[in-house]
Amino acid sequence: MKAEDLMTSPPVTVDPTTTAFQAALRMEQEMVGCVLVTDLDGRLHGILTDRDLTLRGLAHGLDAGQPVADLMTAPVTTIAADDDLDTAYRTFRSAGVRRLPVLDDGRPVGMLTVDDLLRDVVQRLFDLLIPVSRSALRENAP
Numbered sequence: 001m002k003a004e005d006l007m008t009s010p011p012v013t014v015d016p017t018t019t020a021f022q023a024a025l026r027m028e029q030e031m032v033g034c035v036l037v038t039d040l041d042g043r044l045h046g047i048l049t050d051r052d053l054t055l056r057g058l059a060h061g062l063d064a065g066q067p068v069a070d071l072m073t074a075p076v077t078t079i080a081a082d083d084d085l086d087t088a089y090r091t092f093r094s095a096g097v098r099r100l101p102v103l104d105d106g107r108p109v110g111m112l113t114v115d116d117l118l119r120d121v122v123q124r125l126f127d128l129l130i131p132v133s134r135s136a137l138r139e140n141a142p
Contacts, residue, residue, distance in 0.1 A: 007110030
């Protein structure tokens with residue numbers, strides 16, 4: 001399975017001049033915890049998370065009109081759309097992040113989160129356990 005099979009697409013993006021206030025509103029509207037900061041050509045410049053807004057912004061007297069370019073995290077740890085999930089797991093572990101932008105030809109096409117991987121693991125476990133439990137029930141039936 002590839003990263004593109006589990007990612008959420010399209011990613012929510014803003015340009016570097018977007019204000020912190022506008023980015024926060026966009027996160028609320030899209031119900032996401034981060035936005036990707038991209039230029040007009042769609043190239044990734046950074047990522048702005050709700051944590052960035054809190055720790056780099058509010059904790060230091062954020063001016064709501066401050067551009068996201070001043071608050072974003074850059075460079076960004078990413079993975080390629082055709083990377084396998086083993087690569088995603090390794091990248092999450094080594095980078096210590098909860099979200100990975102997924103790139104295709106250098107442009108963001110989706111977002112993969114730790115929650116996406118967790119859902120996949122739970123679903124796979126469930127898929128394995130159903131036949132086993134059905135078999136056990138049949139064996140124990142009178």
